[in-house]
Amino acid sequence: MGKRADVAYANYDIIFRSMTEQFREKALDFYGINTAPIVRVVPTDLPIITVNDRRMDFMFLLKDDTYLHLEFQTVFSEKELDRFLQYDVSAYEKYKKPIQTVVIYGADVDHATEVKKYGSVTYETKAVFMKDYDGDQIILDLWTKIENGEELTDVDELNLIFLPLMKSIVDRSERAIETVELAKRIKNQNQQVKLMSTIIAISDKFIDEEYVEKLMEVASMARVLRMAEERGRISESQNAIKYYLDSRFGLEAKSMKKEVEQLMDLELLHHLLQRLYRAETRKEMTTLIQEALEKQERWSQSAE
Known part of the structure; x- marks a missing residue:
């Protein structure tokens, strides 16, 4: 292979x-x-x-x-x-x-x-x-949405992923490259990385081999992998906290887990988990999560 x-x-x-x-x-x-x-x-x-x-x-x-x-x-x-x-x-x-x-x-x-x-x-x-799907029209519609900064629906994201297989006047290998180029224009970096990784993984099943390296270059794969790996570590840290909250409070932890999913900083997540282990009551833990969210917000504002 x-x-x-x-x-x-x-x-x-x-x-x-x-x-x-x-x-x-x-x-x-x-x-x-x-x-x-x-x-x-x-x-x-x-x-x-x-x-x-x-x-x-x-x-x-x-x-x-x-x-x-x-x-x-x-x-x-x-x-x-x-x-x-x-x-x-x-x-x-x-x-x-x-x-x-x-x-x-x-x-x-x-x-x-x-x-x-x-x-x-x-x-x-x-x-x-x-x-049965008009890829040429769909890519134009997606381009307009992305350029206007509109939020993509689940169907939009799936259409983007499957674009290279749809009916088109463009060769599927070229369309795969166009699709990655379009995904790179998405402003939300987490969404961008998830979509680019998925497009690459699926397109590799049918793309012409001479286009493989070009596709990887267009996607800046090293950067995508670094960001995906970072996102994976964040997700693992979030899951560790949510599992701990589940074990302590069961269904009562639902609102706290939703708030934990908003934390996107590894340092904050690691520090939060350590502090949660030392906390004794649900009220204390809720306060700690709120403090972490407020700190993330301050860091975000100072970075702008």
Whole structure:
């Protein structure tokens, strides 16, 4: 696999932490994928001998404790369904939970088999065709929104991620680069990094190899990874605090956990966790969280 494997799986944990944040709580029903909201992206290094040394594209844990197996294809082949079936069997062996498989086909595909019978075994997938989406119009609409500083909806973000697969007069590799260029114009850096990481991870599944290095250059990948790694550490610190609050107060900790999610400074989060351990009452802890939020606000104002 060479260079493609290096791009897709180097810094795997960092990119996929960022993808998890991007997809968390999102529903894909806009594309006809009717599942519970996504909880997190699941690593796909399953203990099987894969066809052509390839892994499945993506697997998501859903809020209803089932799994979504998502594949991206630019051509249709029944042999690929055989491969997806192998993955699903292996995933079921590991997780023992229901798995729904959805194949997203690029704009060059207008039909595909969704059900394949293997004697007593019937394998069902769902096909989503990106030919039904006008990528040229959607990128213009997104460009206008981003340039005007408008907030992107969940559907906007998903359209941005899937743009390179949509119907277009532009080659999909060029469109992937245009999409990353557009994502770079998003003013919110956290949102920008999450979207760029996700676009890179997904586009690498189908982008022409000669464009891989160019895509990485456009994305300034080293910077993206640094920011994604930092965001990952912040998320881990937030989760540590929320877990502690949960263990102490259960449902009564809900409002405090919401406030902790607003803290985006690692130093403040680490200091807060230490102080919370020493606090005895919920009132004390609420005060400590408020103090941390006020300090973050002061630091933000002084930096402007």
